[in-house]
Amino acid sequence: MAAKTTYRERAIPRISLSDFENNIDAITAQLCDASENVGFFSIVDHGISIQEIEDMFAQSQSFFALPDDVKATVPWSPNNVGWEKNSQIRPSTGAPDTKESYQLQFGSYMNDTWISPSHLPEFKEKSLAFMNRVRQVSELLMICFARGLGFPDDYFIKLHDVSRENVQSVLRLLHYFELPEVSDGKVYHRAGAHADWGFLTLLFQREGQSGLEICPGREVVTEFAQGDTWSKVHLEAGDIVCNIGDLLMSWSDDRFKSTFHRVKAPCEPGDYFGPRYSMAYFNQPCSDAVIQGPKKKYPPVTGAEFTASAMKRNFAVLAAKRQQLEEEDLKAKSIAPTTGTSVAAGA
């Protein structure tokens, strides 16, 4: 069984981007405050309509409704594009998330990885149009973060130029499976606790499909530890939930916090066990972008190097978690060799 969660109410700032040009200073101040103190905020009046978001969710749902052997024609690849199912293992749990996802990028890595129009005629065109809408909103936020850190306004925008071949930005469509409400003793991780390693994530969720929770408290980007007091992220239709990734935390000399979050493994009364769809747009800079904060707290690294070391850290923690689970399993078997009890990995 998953452990019972300790909750604390935390206010997650809601920031309006209305009349952006005239309000840019006030918006910058609110974004910096939210990023320093929570690491999560939602944005409203961002210009993407509820209808546009729902239309993209409809495309996503049509994709996931295809038979697995059709989705398998666009498999996940190490270029970070494509479809996977039950395969993303988080260091916090040591177990795969119970979900499937389809990752989309702007450039040529996608050439063989767009689902054929014979299955979904409008999928590619509609997805690229939606990705460009989210990119535009992201660029407004990038101007504010650049100002907040004392860089020129277009500093981050240029380093996330999606017309360049080596940009790493991704739209991840997610489908978490419906889960049994009656406990069968297993823990079904939806998205185990993690921090995003990119620059800034914009997340779209559907009303009624709750589960996103955050756990702030990280002071330096090199630290993997997490607290155990969670806060639910409440959602209003049309809101975009944004979170700082490790890369922006490092690029801001640890001023803006990349916060641990998860989609809870439902196990308590009131949790949502039904099918859940979400979409996460990860802003990730070009692989040759040079990353260093204004105070030079960390040595300069390229986008590619930052990603590689984030992966290395991730896999080291994952290996340690797996070893811990194996040792617990062996211990449980030696105490009660005939029960076959499985080890619950708490998120």
Ligand SMILES: O=C(O)CCC(=O)C(=O)O
């Ligand atoms: O599905 C969600 O609400 C969160 C997904 C997420 O955190 C991720 O994919 O990094």
Ligand SMILES: [Fe+2]
């Ligand atoms: Fe995430």
